[in-house]
Amino acid sequence: MVVPIAVPIAVPIAVPIAVPIxxxxxxxxxxxxxxxxxxxxxxxxxAVSGPAVELGDVTKVxxxxxxxxxxxxxxxxxxxxxxxxxxxGASGCGKSTxxxxxxxxxxxxxxxxxxxxxTALMFQESALLPWRTAVGNVELALKLNGVARAVRRARALExxxxxxxxxxxxxxxxxxxxxxxxxxxxxxxxAQDAEILLMDEPFGALDAITRDVLHDEIERIAAERAxxxxxxxxxxxxxxxxxxxxxxxxSRPGRIVDEFGVPVERPxxxxxxxxxxxxxSVTVRLREEVRRHAS
Amino acid sequence: MRADLAGDEIRPASATAGxxxxxxxxGLDHLELAFAARVPRRRRVWQSACPKVAAVTFVIAxxxxxxxxxxxxxxxxxxxxxxxxxxxDDLGDGDLWRALxxxxxxxxxxxxxxxxxxxxxxxxxxxxxxxxxxxxSLITGxxxxxxxxxxxxxILLFQLSEQAVxxxxxxxxxxxxxxxxxxGVDGVAPILRRxxxxxxxxxxxxxxxxxxxxxxxxxxxxxxxxxxxSWRSLLAGExxxxxxxxxxxxxxxxxxxxxxxxxxxxxxxxVILVIGVLVDGLAFRRIERSxxxxxxxxxxx
Numbered sequence: 001m002v003v004p005i006a007v008p009i010a011v012p013i014a015v016p017i018a019v020p021i022x023x024x025x026x027x028x029x030x031x032x033x034x035x036x037x038x039x040x041x042x043x044x045x046x047a048v049s050g051p052a053v054e055l056g057d058v059t060k061v062x063x064x065x066x067x068x069x070x071x072x073x074x075x076x077x078x079x080x081x082x083x084x085x086x087x088x089g090a091s092g093c094g095k096s097t098x099x100x101x102x103x104x105x106x107x108x109x110x111x112x113x114x115x116x117x118x119t120a121l122m123f124q125e126s127a128l129l130p131w132r133t134a135v136g137n138v139e140l141a142l143k144l145n146g147v148a149r150a151v152r153r154a155r156a157l158e159x160x161x162x163x164x165x166x167x168x169x170x171x172x173x174x175x176x177x178x179x180x181x182x183x184x185x186x187x188x189x190x191a192q193d194a195e196i197l198l199m200d201e202p203f204g205a206l207d208a209i210t211r212d213v214l215h216d217e218i219e220r221i222a223a224e225r226a227x228x229x230x231x232x233x234x235x236x237x238x239x240x241x242x243x244x245x246x247x248x249x250x251s252r253p254g255r256i257v258d259e260f261g262v263p264v265e266r267p268x269x270x271x272x273x274x275x276x277x278x279x280x281s282v283t284v285r286l287r288e289e290v291r292r293h294a295s
Numbered sequence: 296m297r298a299d300l301a302g303d304e305i306r307p308a309s310a311t312a313g314x315x316x317x318x319x320x321x322g323l324d325h326l327e328l329a330f331a332a333r334v335p336r337r338r339r340v341w342q343s344a345c346p347k348v349a350a351v352t353f354v355i356a357x358x359x360x361x362x363x364x365x366x367x368x369x370x371x372x373x374x375x376x377x378x379x380x381x382x383x384d385d386l387g388d389g390d391l392w393r394a395l396x397x398x399x400x401x402x403x404x405x406x407x408x409x410x411x412x413x414x415x416x417x418x419x420x421x422x423x424x425x426x427x428x429x430x431x432s433l434i435t436g437x438x439x440x441x442x443x444x445x446x447x448x449x450i451l452l453f454q455l456s457e458q459a460v461x462x463x464x465x466x467x468x469x470x471x472x473x474x475x476x477x478x479g480v481d482g483v484a485p486i487l488r489r490x491x492x493x494x495x496x497x498x499x500x501x502x503x504x505x506x507x508x509x510x511x512x513x514x515x516x517x518x519x520x521x522x523x524x525s526w527r528s529l530l531a532g533e534x535x536x537x538x539x540x541x542x543x544x545x546x547x548x549x550x551x552x553x554x555x556x557x558x559x560x561x562x563x564x565x566v567i568l569v570i571g572v573l574v575d576g577l578a579f580r581r582i583e584r585s586x587x588x589x590x591x592x593x594x595x596x
Contacts, residue, residue, distance in 0.1 A: 105492055121493040123489075123490070127486045127490045129505070130590040130591065131509075131511070140494075140504055143504075144496055144500055165324075167324075168324070172591065174590060174591025177323075177324070177327035179323060180327065192494060192495070210323055213323060216316050217316065217320065220313070
């Protein structure tokens with residue numbers, strides 16, 4: 001059933017776009033709110049004040065006319081610096097759209113997107129370049145980030161070591177397992193020198209054991225590097241395991257319908273009863289949302 | 296660190312959480328690793344050479360049988376041994392090498408120009424939508440045009456000269472190369488472009504680091520086909536466009552036919568065939584295989 005779209009297409013004109021993101025490229029995207037250029041920000045990171053991500057009534061419409069799809073409807077979300085926020089929702093709720101907007105790959109139809117800091121994006125498929133080795137993939141990110149050739153290799157090897165893949169640095173993606181590929185993708189994301197990590201169901205295609213171990217791994221790295229993480233998943237337990245906060249997004253149109261804090265001390269374990277309890281209450285709410293779409 | 300959580304007591308007291316995680320990851324990694332069964336090199340060479348030798352032997356055997364049964368008089372269809380003998384003599388003679396040199400030079404010039412022209416045309420078509428609409432199907436149309444059909448026009452435009460031959464070689468090869476690039480770039484997974492954008496690649500970096508390498512398999516297939524077309528057009532051209540004083544493989548064929556020298560004709564044909572096989576096998580197939588193998592797309596063959 002197609003839900004009639006309440007917001008007319010004239011919205012972009014009616015509501016002024018507060019902060020359009022003018023540049024396509026992530027690298028030379030200036031810190032939006034700040035006067036300081038991006039290169040200065042990189043060296044002196046938390047000198048910036050204010051939340052890492054602020055979405056103010058963000059609306060995103062794809063297409064036009066009768067066939068237009070309202071992917072996001074007045075989404076209001078603030079992610080504090082160093083916070084780990086999980087976005088949960090059924091399929092088709094615009095979770096990936098949200099990440100694209102924060103990454104600057106797409107512009108909102110209305111509302112404001114403020115991102116303070118550099119972002120890196122990780123996908124469900126590792127999307128490594130198959131012709132480059134593990135360390136070569138990380139090196140490319142450094143190269144595009146303007147790191148001098150002389151130090152690139154060493155820096156890339158450090159990052160590969162950080163995700164504990166030194167032994168496999170010279171393997172190509174097809175020689176690695178799914179979990180290993182995602183760790184290379186993580187190293188590549190870190191090579192982009194990002195403070196804000198945007199993860200789009202990064203562990204969705206992995207087996208359960210590998211996923212559990214990678215939860216420990218991402219928790220460790222996010223804490224060590226003081227990263228802000230925006231993590232999209234449809235696995236409620238995963239969200240409860242990882243997030244400081246869980247944001248529940250409804251489908252069609254994508255709206256924030258609920259938020260849950262996860263007041264469980266870290267390090268956590270996915271099988272712990274506290275996590276299971278929180279996951280259960282989120283699931284109840286999620287099912288309610290899904291039922292709304294029954295015909 | 297993890298003292299508050301269940302499962303801690305089964306770990307050795309000395310192990311930190313990091314150590315445990317490290318060992319768990321390492322364990323998973325090693326369980327995942329495929330067993331690489333590598334065939335020894337000698338056996339691989341043997342396995343690939345054996346069927347080829349058998350096929351060549353079979354063809355020669357059929358040829359020999361036809362000669363023995365006197366299907367055609369000996370002066371028209373000479374035996375494999377006499378052709379082999381002539382080939383051996385020719386190899387010691389300067390004229391074959393001069394002819395080979397001329398033909399190969401023309402082939403390389405023509406193919407090189409085709410790569411430049413076809414390559415830039417292909418890249419332009421992938422870049423500009425209107426250009427694709429305008430000439431996309433025209434390129435495929437050009438490919439189906441037999442190169443020999445271009446020669447009358449080429450001779451009118453350039454007389455009996457090398458330019459006429461090169462012109463036709465380029466017309467034969469460039470469309471294949473352009474098509475290879477178009478197919479290769481069209482086949483690039485959209486996720487790779489997305490990754491490139493997310494990593495902040497500009498226009499140049501997008502092509503250099505993402506699109507061009509990703510399109511390589513298609514590009515090489517196009518080059519391979521382009522070479523085959525240019526080699527064919529070239530030999531056809533050398534038969535038709537005889538340039539006085541210049542010795543070339545095609546010209547040798549033509550003069551052998553005129554002189555009724557069947558042995559010389561066949562030995563030159565063998566040279567042409569061998570060059571075709573060698574260039575394909577040693578140059579293109581090798582590059583193609585290494586490109587595909589690096590991406591895990593192909594095994595041995």
